[in-house]
Amino acid sequence: xxxxxxxxxxxxxxxxLIVVVRLFDIMxxxxxxxxxxxxxxxxxxxxxxxxxxxxxxxxxxxxALNLELESLYCDPAGMDSPEKSAAALSSVTGKPSRAILTKxxxxxxxxxxxxxxxxxxxxxxxxxxxxxxxxxxxxxxxxPKGHLASQIVGFVNIDNKGIEGIELKYDxxxxxGGGKVxxxxxxxxxxxxxxxxxxxxxxxLVLTLDEGLQYTVEVELDRAMEQWRASAATAIMMDPxxxxxxxxxNRPSFDPNxxxxxxxxxxxxxxxxxxxxxxxxFKIIVGxxxxxxxxxxxxxxxxxxxxxxxxxxxVVHDAHKHGVLTFKEVIQKSSNVGSIxxxxxxGKERIYRYAKAFGFxxxxxxxxxxEVSGLxxxxxxxxxxxIGSVPIGQEVAVTPLQVLRxxxxxxxxxxxxxxxxxxxxxSPEGEEIWKPTFGATxxxxxxxxxxxxxxxxxxxxxxxxxxxxxxxxxxVAGKTGTAQIIDPRTKRYSTEKFVSSFVGFVPADDPKIAxxxxxxxxxxxxxxxxxxxxxxxxxxxxxxxxxxVPREDIHGNMLVVAR
Amino acid sequence: MIKMAQKSMAxxxxxxxxxxxxxxxxxxxxxxxxxxxxxxxxxxxxxxxKMEKLRQAKMLLAxxxxxxxxxxxxxxxxxxxxxxxxxxxxxVYVKAAAQGPLKASFEENRYRFRDESATAAxxxxxxxR
Numbered sequence: 245x246x247x248x249x250x251x252x253x254x255x256x257x258x259x260x261l262i263v264v265v266r267l268f269d270i271m272x273x274x275x276x277x278x279x280x281x282x283x284x285x286x287x288x289x290x291x292x293x294x295x296x297x298x299x300x301x302x303x304x305x306x307x308a309l310n311l312e313l314e315s316l317y318c319d320p321a322g323m324d325s326p327e328k329s330a331a332a333l334s335s336v337t338g339k340p341s342r343a344i345l346t347k348x349x350x351x352x353x354x355x356x357x358x359x360x361x362x363x364x365x366x367x368x369x370x371x372x373x374x375x376x377x378x379x380x381x382x383x384x385x386x387x388p389k390g391h392l393a394s395q396i397v398g399f400v401n402i403d404n405k406g407i408e409g410i411e412l413k414y415d416x417x418x419x420x421g422g423g424k425v426x427x428x429x430x431x432x433x434x435x436x437x438x439x440x441x442x443x444x445x446x447x448x449l450v451l452t453l454d455e456g457l458q459y460t461v462e463v464e465l466d467r468a469m470e471q472w473r474a475s476a477a478t479a480i481m482m483d484p485x486x487x488x489x490x491x492x493x494n495r496p497s498f499d500p501n502x503x504x505x506x507x508x509x510x511x512x513x514x515x516x517x518x519x520x521x522x523x524x525x526f527k528i529i530v531g532x533x534x535x536x537x538x539x540x541x542x543x544x545x546x547x548x549x550x551x552x553x554x555x556x557x558x559v560v561h562d563a564h565k566h567g568v569l570t571f572k573e574v575i576q577k578s579s580n581v582g583s584i585x586x587x588x589x590x591g592k593e594r595i596y597r598y599a600k601a602f603g604f605x606x607x608x609x610x611x612x613x614x615e616v617s618g619l620x621x622x623x624x625x626x627x628x629x630x631i632g633s634v635p636i637g638q639e640v641a642v643t644p645l646q647v648l649r650x651x652x653x654x655x656x657x658x659x660x661x662x663x664x665x666x667x668x669x670x671s672p673e674g675e676e677i678w679k680p681t682f683g684a685t686x687x688x689x690x691x692x693x694x695x696x697x698x699x700x701x702x703x704x705x706x707x708x709x710x711x712x713x714x715x716x717x718x719x720v721a722g723k724t725g726t727a728q729i730i731d732p733r734t735k736r737y738s739t740e741k742f743v744s745s746f747v748g749f750v751p752a753d754d755p756k757i758a759x760x761x762x763x764x765x766x767x768x769x770x771x772x773x774x775x776x777x778x779x780x781x782x783x784x785x786x787x788x789x790x791x792x793v794p795r796e797d798i799h800g801n802m803l804v805v806a807r
Numbered sequence: 808m809i810k811m812a813q814k815s816m817a818x819x820x821x822x823x824x825x826x827x828x829x830x831x832x833x834x835x836x837x838x839x840x841x842x843x844x845x846x847x848x849x850x851x852x853x854x855x856x857k858m859e860k861l862r863q864a865k866m867l868l869a870x871x872x873x874x875x876x877x878x879x880x881x882x883x884x885x886x887x888x889x890x891x892x893x894x895x896x897x898x899v900y901v902k903a904a905a906q907g908p909l910k911a912s913f914e915e916n917r918y919r920f921r922d923e924s925a926t927a928a929x930x931x932x933x934x935x936r
Contacts, residue, residue: 306872312862363866381858388872428847437850442858459877716895789895 287426288435290442294422295383296404297446299397299411301455302488302667307397308387308411308500314366315382316357320350322376329374333357336368348376359402360384385411387500393458395513396451396492396612396665399500408511410449410665413613417669417678418446445672452488452667457481460786461491465761468779469495472766478514478644479783484652484749484758487661487682489610490787516608516615519641520743520762523727524578524709524772526637528650530587531575531699533598536692539589542699544571546582553581555632560584563771576702578709578724580636587635592623595634601687602650603660604642610663611680618642637727647725647747648760654700655721655749655758658693659684697721701752704777713746713777715784717795721755722748722780724772729765741765744775750784756793759783 270278299308316337323329326348334341337358347355360382361369369377385400398409406415422444427435461479469477474495481491494514498506512518534540551565562581566573574582587595599605605620619641626634633639645663653660662682669678688696700721704714709724725745728737747760761776761783769775873879884890 305875306868309869309872310865311869312858312865386869388869389876389878392876392878434848435851436844436847437854442854443861455877459881785895786892789893789898795895795898 286428288429289424289426290435292423292425292441293381293383293443294404294419295443295445296385296400296418297448297670297672299418300448300450301453301458302451302490303454304450305455306388307393307451307453307455308385311384311386313360313362313382313384314379315359316361316366316369317378317380318348318355318357319353319376319378320348320355321353323348324375329377332372332374333369333377336372337361337365385500389455390499390501391497392455392462393453393491393493394498394500395494395511395515396453396489397500398613399503409513409612410451413611414449414666414669417449420444420446447672447677448670448674449666450668450670451665452483452490453492453665454490454790456790457787458491458493460790461783462493462497464779464783464786465493465495467782468761468763468775472763472768472775474763474766476514476764478518478762478764479759479779480515480644480648481757481759481783481787482648482652482663484655484755485661487649487652487663487684488667489663489665490757492665513612513614514762515644516610516612517643519616519618519643520729520764521640521727522637522642522647522745523725523743524580524583524637525647525651525723525725525745525747525760526640526642527575527578527583527635528654528696528723529599529602529604530583530590530595530635531571532602532654532688532692532696533590533594534571534586535695536598536688537590537594540571540586542570542572542695545569546571546574546579546585548574548579548581548585551581553584553632555584556628558629558632560632560636572699572702575696575699575723576708578703583635584632588631590635592626592631592634595631596620596623598687599634599640601660602653604640604646604650608643608645608649608663610645611666615645616643618646637725644745644760644762647745648758651722651747651749651760652758653687654693654696655755656684656693657690658686658688660687697752700748704748709771710746710748710773710777712773713748713780713784715750715781715788717797718750718784718788718793719752719796720748720750720780720784721752722746722777724777726770726772742770744770744772746772746776746780748780750788751793751796756791757784757787759787 295310296308298306298310301307316333318329320326326345330341330345330348333339333344337344339358344357347357357377366379370379383404385404387394387397387399394409396409398411398413399407400411401407404419406412406418411418425440425442427437429435461481465477465479468474477495479491479493480489482489492513492515494512496510498510546569548562548566548569551562553560560580562579566577566579566582569577569579569582571582571586573579574586599620605618607615607617620634621630621639626639630639649660649663661684664680664682666680668676668680671677700723701719702708703723704710704720710722713720713722713724723746725743725747727743727745728739729741729743730736731738731741743762743764744766745760745762747758749755749758759780761779763775763779766775
């Protein structure tokens with residue numbers, strides 16, 4: 245009995261020793277290797293989902309947001325029958341079967357089949373229950389307003405990186421750093437929560453744009469494009485006191501939801517990337533400079549009776565013969581001859597100095613990518629005929645935004661403001677985290693600005709060049725522009741291609757909006773007063789209604805409400 | 808004799824107590840670990856549900872934004888409801904700040920903008936809509 249006990253005890257001790265040795269081997273000798281192996285089996289790395297912030301208009305209406313979709317991938321090594329799977333996927337996704345088969349037959353363990361499937365297609369693919377097929381959460385940028393403000397908002401690439409517009413300029417604000425989180429998982433592959441937030445949200449951006457005004461501008465631009473069979477058109481609406489862009493639109497345009505279907509020229513933000521010769525809208529420079537420098541008074545006479553003026557070998561014409569005009573009438577009737585005479589009194593140095601002071605030849609500093617500075621040559625590089633060209637807006641290249649900014653300085657009493665489209669950035673929780681500040685520079689005295697404002701008001705009155713820009717019930721101050729385009733073949737001014745524009749502000753005495761309308765290559769009519777001014781009028785009337793700006797002749801028509 | 812009996816009783820009680828505490832401790836740890844695991848599974852499932860709801864919320868937000876676009880609103884207003892954008896000459900401005908039920912009437916020339924009496928009565932371009 246005692247002998248049996250000894251044998252049993254010895255056997256037990258031996259077995260226990262084996263267990264201890266094995267445990268020593270596992271826990272001490274091979275610990276590192278086995279621990280790493282176990283980690284590989286138990287832990288699963290997952291990317292933190294980076295979600296871009298939203299882009300909102302000034303009233304919080306969404307212009308860009310995210311959709312949570314799923315992307316389809318496959319593990320070619322785990323496929324049963326690539327041919328059958330390709331045919332089934334093709335019938336659901338609409339992609340060519342051969343293209344899918346190429347992906348299913350490729351080497352490796354991970355191949356994208358289609359990124360960002362719409363929810364219906366995702367459900368259909370899941371119902372196929374194909375082996376070797378998987379889904380991964382993916383975010384898709386969505387622009388719910390389609391074409392609206394597309395050249396401002398911009399767009400992103402397949403990996404949600406900003407490519408154009410606000411999406412590019414403020415990419416750092418909109419997106420936030422991602423990272424990876426390791427999850428424990430069980431034998432069946434189920435993951436265990438680590439209590440980590442799996443979504444990293446970017447900041448939201450609030451723009452200065454107003455969707456209502458933007459829509460009005462775009463509708464009227466479409467109408468103008470159709471009416472004048474123009475090659476392109478641009479309109480910008482701005483608060484002349486703050487530089488806030490209320491609306492900015494170009495035609496042609498594009499839908500940022502289907503970038504692949506758009507062309508480069510449709511994506512161009514012409515308001516800041518394209519230069520043109522401004523023509524008569526540039527007469528603001530000689531006009532204000534002459535008043536500021538006291539070279540002329542409002543009633544100074546200019547003999548424009550010949551209707552032409554010779555500068556070197558060049559002869560500049562007026563559209564109509566006017567006779568003797570006062571300085572005020574020179575601007576009102578947009579006389580080229582009179583403006584050149586004013587320019588000659590000023591001299592090229594002063595013209596150049598004021599043009600630079602009004603921001604021509606330099607970027608406005610708008611917070612959008614791709615802005616160009618335009619061109620105005622320094623006086624030493626002027627030719628003999630430049631003094632007959634620059635005062636009437638030739639030999640200079642400007643952007644529509646530069647012209648609007650200069651007119652805003654007249655509207656606000658002489659201050660040059662910085663145009664901008666972003667008003668503030670909000671954290672994902674809605675707290676304001678950043679607000680840009682912009683300064684303003686005085687370019688002319690408030691007295692000169694007021695005087696010139698009065699002159700600009702006459703442009704839309706009887707005898708002016710833009711009666712069709714007059715708005716019912718409110719005074720409009722503005723200026724027409726009709727400029728020839730250089731023909732690239734002949735290198736001379738084309739006799740067929742023009743740029744028609746109107747720039748102004750309303751109500752003239754208490755401006756709420758400053759706006760420019762530029763129509764490129766209109767057919768049938770060429771004059772800014774005929775082509776662009778009516779577009780200005782229609783937009784302005786709708787905008788003033790939208791902004792609840794009362795008519796100035798309202799006195800007798802007010803509804804009195806008693807309580 | 809009494810001391811020996813007491814010592815033997817204590818020994819008899821301590822041994823099972825020790826075993827019970829040991830087993831209880833082991834089971835306690837196992838139970839605790841298992842509860843944590845179950846909770847982690849539950850949280851994981853709830854997180855999945857939360858993500859799904861967030862996904863749906865984002866889709867709904869996008870749909871709402873699309874449906875409330877000016878283009879859609881105007882299309883519905885013009886085509887379905889027969890509304891038109893008002894002519895500015897027919898837009899009437901009313902006082903917005905006053906309290907109580909409204910009694911509206913046209914009374915021409917009673918108040919005038921930028922008129923001292925009108926400002927005193929609280930009617931100015933800033934408080935009309």
